[in-house]
Amino acid sequence: MALNIILLGPPGAGKGTQAARLVEEAGMVQLSTGDMLRAAVKAGTPIGLQAKAVMESGALVSDEIVNALIDENLAALSPDQGVIFDGYPRTAGQAESLDGLLAGHGRKLDRVIELAVDEDALVDRITGRFSCAQCSTPYHDRYNRPEVGGVCDLCGSNEFKRRPDDNEETVRTRMAEYRAKTAPILPLYDTRGLVARVDGMAPIEEVGAAIDRILAG
Numbered sequence: 001m002a003l004n005i006i007l008l009g010p011p012g013a014g015k016g017t018q019a020a021r022l023v024e025e026a027g028m029v030q031l032s033t034g035d036m037l038r039a040a041v042k043a044g045t046p047i048g049l050q051a052k053a054v055m056e057s058g059a060l061v062s063d064e065i066v067n068a069l070i071d072e073n074l075a076a077l078s079p080d081q082g083v084i085f086d087g088y089p090r091t092a093g094q095a096e097s098l099d100g101l102l103a104g105h106g107r108k109l110d111r112v113i114e115l116a117v118d119e120d121a122l123v124d125r126i127t128g129r130f131s132c133a134q135c136s137t138p139y140h141d142r143y144n145r146p147e148v149g150g151v152c153d154l155c156g157s158n159e160f161k162r163r164p165d166d167n168e169e170t171v172r173t174r175m176a177e178y179r180a181k182t183a184p185i186l187p188l189y190d191t192r193g194l195v196a197r198v199d200g201m202a203p204i205e206e207v208g209a210a211i212d213r214i215l216a217g
């Protein structure tokens with residue numbers, strides 16, 4: 001049975017990094033609303049035009065927009081594909097919608113993995129973040145460098161990119177949004193017995209091993 005899991009944690013917690021690893025090693029599908037929205041901005045679609053300024057400010061895009069993106073992406077999957085939700089849900093409204101969306105596609109939520117991190121480390125993680133311009137593999141200036149400098153480990157590209165919202169000022173707003181709107185979702189999932197907590201301050205490989213143990217159990 002294909003697993004449906006949420007990776008939950010503040011910006012910079014390591015959600016994208018761990019999701020990319022699960023895609024690579026476990027063949028799961030990563031549904032990142034941040035990636036979907038950035039693609040819409042780049043393509044200049046109506047959603048992208050609406051979302052651009054909101055994302056640059058660090059505020060949240062409307063529930064209607066992200067719920068519709070998730071619905072559309074779930075519809076494109078085959079039932080045997082496991083899903084990692086990365087950066088979604090981010091509000092109680094989105095969490096409620098997700099249950100309905102999953103049911104509509106014959107799925108149910110199996111696990112919510114909380115990446116618990118020290119807030120002081122997040123600015124450093126986010127301002128040092130970059131990714132491959134071709135295949136989006138995530139890296140960090142100090143904590144996760146490509147094996148050969150300037151060459152993507154996965155696809156060999158020499159081009160990398162940084163996000164416009166990965167600056168200190170926007171990060172502060174994003175963290176405030178997380179505390180106010182996203183953290184309150186955790187107790188809701190906890191009462192359903194779905195939450196497993198992982199120490200997101202451990203090195204990347206250790207966080208990955210802890211997640212694997214949870215998914216295997």
Ligand code: ADP
Nearest residue numbers: 012013014015016017125129139140143144204
């Ligand atoms: P999120 O998707 O939760 O915003 P990312 O996975 O993009 O976070 O991680 C943010 C940055 O921190 C990236 O540059 C990544 O390489 C780095 N990083 C991720 N996990 C760890 C970790 N456990 N220790 C140190 N750096 C990490």
Ligand code: ADP
Nearest residue numbers: 011012033034055058059060061066087088090
């Ligand atoms: P990070 O993991 O570093 O916080 P994301 O790539 O998940 O960043 O999100 C980047 C931005 O996209 C957010 O600051 C927000 O503006 C928007 N966004 C992404 N996912 C959602 C969501 N589920 N609900 C509302 N806004 C979202």
